[in-house]
Each structure stands twice: as structure tokens, then as C-alpha cells.
Amino acid sequence: MAATINKHIVLHAHAIAWGHNKPSASLAVLIVESCPEMVVTFLTSASMLPRIMSELERRDPSHLAQAIRTRLHVLDISGAILDPRLPLAGFELADADLQKGKAAFVVPPPFTVYAIEAIRVIAKGTPILAWWTAPARALLPLLGPSSIGGMANPSIETLDGRAAMKAKIFARKEFEPYRCTGEALSTIPGLAPLFDYEWFPQMTPLSDLTPIIERIGCIYIRETDGLICTSSSAFEPRAIAAAHKWYASIGKEWFSLASLTKNIETSSTKNRVTAISDTIIEFLNRMQENFGDLVWDNFLSSESRDWAVLEEPVDTKTPFFFAHPSPWITLPSELTNITESGCGMELTWSPQEIILSHPVTIWFITHGGWNSIQEALVYRIPLDNGVRLPYRYKDAPAPPCFTTEENKEEIRALFKRIKDEEGVVVRKNFCMLAESMGKAWDAEGPAKVDFNAFLQRYV
Structure with missing residues (x-):
């Protein structure tokens, strides 16, 4: 009835x-x-x-x-x-x-x-x-x-x-x-x-x-x-x-x-991925086979100096996705370096939950959008939004100078930290919070x- x-x-x-x-x-x-x-x-x-x-x-x-x-x-x-x-x-x-x-x-x-x-x-x-x-x-x-x-x-x-x-x-x-x-x-x-x-x-x-x-x-x-x-x-x-x-x-x-x-999100990961392109799925699987893990980048603004941070994962062969959905971003010619690197893929818009749910993804570098945070908690992928030294640098070795080289140095330090003991602690704490949110x-x-x-x- x-x-x-x-x-x-x-x-x-x-x-x-x-x-x-x-x-x-x-x-x-x-x-x-x-x-x-x-x-x-x-x-x-x-x-x-x-x-x-x-x-x-x-x-x-x-x-x-x-x-x-x-x-x-x-x-x-x-x-x-x-x-x-x-x-x-x-x-x-x-x-x-x-x-x-x-x-x-x-x-x-x-x-x-x-x-x-x-x-x-x-x-x-x-x-x-x-x-x-x-x-x-x-x-x-x-x-x-x-x-x-x-x-x-x-x-x-x-x-x-x-x-x-x-x-x-x-x-x-x-x-x-x-x-x-x-x-x-x-x-x-x-x-x-x-x-x-x-x-x-x-x-x-x-x-x-x-x-x-x-x-x-x-x-x-x-x-x-x-x-x-x-x-x-x-x-x-x-x-x-x-x-x-x-x-x-x-x-x-x-x-x-x-x-x-x-x-x-009630369907299995296998069912969820059928809606996105074979190219993205193939890339995720290939990165898992060749490198073992991947970093998900979704944090850049329209500032040209921010593009420099992408040089670090390219140079170190750290697999990554990079999304740039903002209509105000001017894409540089260097963007081709991502796809030519063999370890990166750039997207105007991304199926974020598919990337986060794939076992190859281990970190999410983000601007801190609320949907992104909640999705990362669901899939237990720890986040990082940088050191934010421009706001508080009293105890920093040197004040920020807002240069391209400094941006590159920050991302180098970030990649090192998430691979060291600090990354282990962050992942443990993040998963505890995710467990609480899940209940x-x-x-x-x-x-x-x-x-x-x-x-x-x-x-």
C-alpha cells in the first residue's frame, strides 16, 4: 500500500x-x-x-x-x-x-x-x-x-x-x-x-x-x-x-x-568508482602498483607563487592529484609538468570521495573546507594545512618573506614531517577523532x- x-x-x-x-x-x-x-x-x-x-x-x-x-x-x-x-x-x-x-x-x-x-x-x-x-x-x-x-x-x-x-x-x-x-x-x-x-x-x-x-x-x-x-x-x-x-x-x-x-555513502568502493572516468581509476591503480601511496592536494589559491609547491612532489616522485576548481585561478604553463612527471594528475574538478576512498591515498593537503574535512574523517585520511607561519612567527627561526623559495621549503618540510614520527601521531589522533565522529x-x-x-x- x-x-x-x-x-x-x-x-x-x-x-x-x-x-x-x-x-x-x-x-x-x-x-x-x-x-x-x-x-x-x-x-x-x-x-x-x-x-x-x-x-x-x-x-x-x-x-x-x-x-x-x-x-x-x-x-x-x-x-x-x-x-x-x-x-x-x-x-x-x-x-x-x-x-x-x-x-x-x-x-x-x-x-x-x-x-x-x-x-x-x-x-x-x-x-x-x-x-x-x-x-x-x-x-x-x-x-x-x-x-x-x-x-x-x-x-x-x-x-x-x-x-x-x-x-x-x-x-x-x-x-x-x-x-x-x-x-x-x-x-x-x-x-x-x-x-x-x-x-x-x-x-x-x-x-x-x-x-x-x-x-x-x-x-x-x-x-x-x-x-x-x-x-x-x-x-x-x-x-x-x-x-x-x-x-x-x-x-x-x-x-x-x-x-x-x-x-x-552506502555503496562499496567498487560501486562508487564506476561513475568516474577510466583515466582517473587507472591512475590511482597505477600509483598504488608503482609507488604504494599518494597525496591528495586541494589547497591552492590564485596566488602564482603557490604553484611552486607542486615542484616538490614532482621532483621527489611523490604521487599526487591536484585539483584547481576555482574560476579565478590563472593556469600557468608549468601545469604540463604535472602530467609529464608520471606521478601527478591535475583536474579542474575531482571526484574527491573516490580519491579518498582508494587505498593508495594516505594524506590530504587541504585548504580546510568543511566538506573535505568530513570526507577525510569518513575515509580516515589525515589532513594537513601547512604551518601557517605568516600568522604567528614569534618563535620561528626567521619571519616569513612570502617568496616562491620559501613556499617550496615549507612543502619540503611538510612532506618530511608527515613521513616521520609526527605523521604517525597525527594519523593515530585523526583516526581516533574519526571513530568518535563515526558513532x-x-x-x-x-x-x-x-x-x-x-x-x-x-x-
């Missing part, structure tokens, strides 16, 4: 940010698996649609085909995105149509002002949960109140204060960026003391938008009904506890659901408890 469909959830993530969309796909599948009476609609853009569909299809088709076909819908509401700073023009119309079926609640990021405002106009009583795809200890300083070390303007703690700031945002007024003074921030739960400038380490193509994005997040993190965070108390117990306490104090609910990656979805685990509370409250 077919299940009765009587509830509807709408999911929406940033139109071009895969890091926001990937866990959204996992959440969608988790909901339809757990609730046979629930329909989930995922509103997205043309660029994200095929990747989301691919992510959904990574599950065993025989297990989820019926649920995906009848109760999980992914809609392109925008076409091609020409300017990521602009709202999705089709969101309001799509949401209005969906509201005719009475959506139970909607889950957008707190930065998508167009989505939250449209929902409030069209369906004032529909609960909205903010979607936070990062650790809690990233949210608390950037969007949290000063009482827990946050940088948010105290005025937004009041309805009038938020209304005044909204008026400035909608009038396209300019906002001053946060002025780093070298202040030591020491009251953020779950974080060791750090300097304020460590939150803003470099300029990016979107730096001019950062002040307004932060203020939008500060407003709507307080005006949505609750929040789903893709982190866990197993990873950051103090920060999660502080977030729960803060949200409870303002009458809202915080749900920590991590790792969502683990819950979508989050046990019957009494923190993710399972929060997910059940979420279902009871909203589903």
Missing part, C-alpha cells in the same frame, strides 16, 4: 556553492528515507542540477529509486547563473507555487536574503530553518553575539536594530569591513585564543561583498526559526554546546547533523538524537 503524502519540505542552497549543495542532497535523501509520508523539493540552479542529481544517484538505485522518483524533486529555477551576487530570479515564483501545496518548512542558508524574505511574504507561518554547512565555531565569532565572542553589531539583537540594518542593505548602502587591529580573541567557545586578522587572511574576488554578506547572515540567523548545522559535538563539543545554549536563550532550536557524508549516528549518538528531535518537531 502506498504511503500517504501529507508533508512537504523545500530545500535551497547557494546557487553556485557546491559545498552548500552537496550536504543538502544528503539531507534530502535522509529525510525521504526516514519519513515515508514526506515530499522534498530541492530548488537549485542550472549549474548545480546535474551535480545534485549525480550525488543523489550515488546511492543504490534499487534501494532508493521509488523514493527519489515519487518524493524527491530537484528543480532548476534559474537557468545559467551569470552573476553569483544576484538573487535567483525564479525563487519567489517557485516558492509561491510550492506553497499551494503547503510546505511544512523551508531550509535555506542565512545569507540567501531573497529566499527568506520571499517565504515570509508568501507564507508567513511556514517555519524556516537556516542551513549552516560549516563548524559551529565558525558561526559563533562571525555571526554570534558579543557575549560569546561574536563580532555581530549589538544593535541586531533587537527587532528595530535588524529592521534598520535591513533598510540599509535593501538601499544598497556600503558597509565598512571589519577592521583588524591585532586584537586577541579569547572568549569564543571551542577555539584557542587567536588574533582577529586570522579570520581574514587574504583578499579574494568576493572580499568587497564580505561586509554585507556578514550582516545579512547576522540578521537572518536570528530571524529564522532554527538552524541545521553540519557539525557534531564529537568534533567540537564546546562550540556546539555554546550554540545550543545561545539558540535556546533566543527561543530557537539548533540541530547538529554530521556527518551527512557517511549516511549517503554520531548510533542509536544514542548526538546526530541521531538531534535528527529525531528535528523530525519530532517539524515532521
Whole structure:
């Protein structure tokens, strides 16, 4: 007998940010698996649609085909995105149509002002949960109140204060960026003391938008009904506890659901690799046969001097993958050295979980993206993000000079450290953390408890 469909959830993530969309796909599948009476609609853009569909299809088709076909819908509401700073023009119309079926609640990021405002106009009583795809200890300083070390303007703690700031945002007024003074921030739960400038380490193509994005997040993190965070108390117990306490104090609910990656990876490694090219699979297998192990690099910015670090694995014949998905990177002519080395492969976009799950991969050098961290924990691949001496070099042999040669020396030292005793200790500690994170979805685990509370409250 077919299940009765009587509830509807709408999911929406940033139109071009895969890091926001990937866990959204996992959440969608988790909901339809757990609730046979629930329909989930995922509103997205043309660029994200095929990747989301691919992510959904990574599950065993025989297990989820019926649920995906009848109760999980992914809609392109925008076409091609020409300017990521602009709202999705089709969101309001799509949401209005969906509201005719009475959506139970909607889950957008707190930065998508167009989505939250449209929902409030069209369906004032529909609960909205903010979607936070990062650790809690990233949210608390950037969007949290000063009482827990946050940088948010105290005025937004009041309805009038938020209304005044909204008026400035909608009038396209300019906002001053946060002025780093070298202040030591020491009251953020779950974080060791750090300097304020460590939150803003470099300029990016979107730096001019950062002040307004932060203020939008500060407003709507307080005006949505609750929040789903893709982190866990197993990873950051103090920060999660502080977030729960803060949200409870303002009458809202915080749900920590991590790792969502683990819950979508149910197929064997053999089944997972069938979706990627034979070239990548052949390279992984060849590196395992010829060298025994491989390093996964996914950390470079658009700075030209960073390319120099790739010379070390090429020179030492250390097998590696290198991904450069950023649209702002200018590729140098030296890129051909990677493929010609016989031990490296470069990719514009990579099937990261396939690389991490292959037995040849032993280390992951990363910029620290949250999805990457969680995937590395699932597959027990230790991470390293360098020594970061430019921030703190008081006790260093010499101050940083930001040269190409210094970058090369840092990567040499890094490769040496991960092969020595330090690497053994890091791997042991990392696997202990991974084991703890892996238990989050046990019957009494923190993710399972929060997910059940979420279902009871909203589903």
C-alpha cells in the first residue's frame, strides 16, 4: 500500500556553492528515507542540477529509486547563473507555487536574503530553518553575539536594530569591513585564543561583498526559526554546546547533523568508482602498483607563487592529484609538468570521495573546507594545512618573506614531517577523532538524537 503524502519540505542552497549543495542532497535523501509520508523539493540552479542529481544517484538505485522518483524533486529555477551576487530570479515564483501545496518548512542558508524574505511574504507561518554547512565555531565569532565572542553589531539583537540594518542593505548602502587591529580573541567557545586578522587572511574576488554578506547572515540567523548545522559535538563539543545554549536563550532550536557524508555513502568502493572516468581509476591503480601511496592536494589559491609547491612532489616522485576548481585561478604553463612527471594528475574538478576512498591515498593537503574535512574523517585520511607561519612567527627561526623559495621549503618540510614520527601521531589522533565522529549516528549518538528531535518537531 502506498504511503500517504501529507508533508512537504523545500530545500535551497547557494546557487553556485557546491559545498552548500552537496550536504543538502544528503539531507534530502535522509529525510525521504526516514519519513515515508514526506515530499522534498530541492530548488537549485542550472549549474548545480546535474551535480545534485549525480550525488543523489550515488546511492543504490534499487534501494532508493521509488523514493527519489515519487518524493524527491530537484528543480532548476534559474537557468545559467551569470552573476553569483544576484538573487535567483525564479525563487519567489517557485516558492509561491510550492506553497499551494503547503510546505511544512523551508531550509535555506542565512545569507540567501531573497529566499527568506520571499517565504515570509508568501507564507508567513511556514517555519524556516537556516542551513549552516560549516563548524559551529565558525558561526559563533562571525555571526554570534558579543557575549560569546561574536563580532555581530549589538544593535541586531533587537527587532528595530535588524529592521534598520535591513533598510540599509535593501538601499544598497556600503558597509565598512571589519577592521583588524591585532586584537586577541579569547572568549569564543571551542577555539584557542587567536588574533582577529586570522579570520581574514587574504583578499579574494568576493572580499568587497564580505561586509554585507556578514550582516545579512547576522540578521537572518536570528530571524529564522532554527538552524541545521553540519557539525557534531564529537568534533567540537564546546562550540556546539555554546550554540545550543545561545539558540535556546533566543527561543530557537539548533540541530547538529554530521556527518551527512557517511549516511549517503552506502555503496562499496567498487560501486562508487564506476561513475568516474577510466583515466582517473587507472591512475590511482597505477600509483598504488608503482609507488604504494599518494597525496591528495586541494589547497591552492590564485596566488602564482603557490604553484611552486607542486615542484616538490614532482621532483621527489611523490604521487599526487591536484585539483584547481576555482574560476579565478590563472593556469600557468608549468601545469604540463604535472602530467609529464608520471606521478601527478591535475583536474579542474575531482571526484574527491573516490580519491579518498582508494587505498593508495594516505594524506590530504587541504585548504580546510568543511566538506573535505568530513570526507577525510569518513575515509580516515589525515589532513594537513601547512604551518601557517605568516600568522604567528614569534618563535620561528626567521619571519616569513612570502617568496616562491620559501613556499617550496615549507612543502619540503611538510612532506618530511608527515613521513616521520609526527605523521604517525597525527594519523593515530585523526583516526581516533574519526571513530568518535563515526558513532554520531548510533542509536544514542548526538546526530541521531538531534535528527529525531528535528523530525519530532517539524515532521
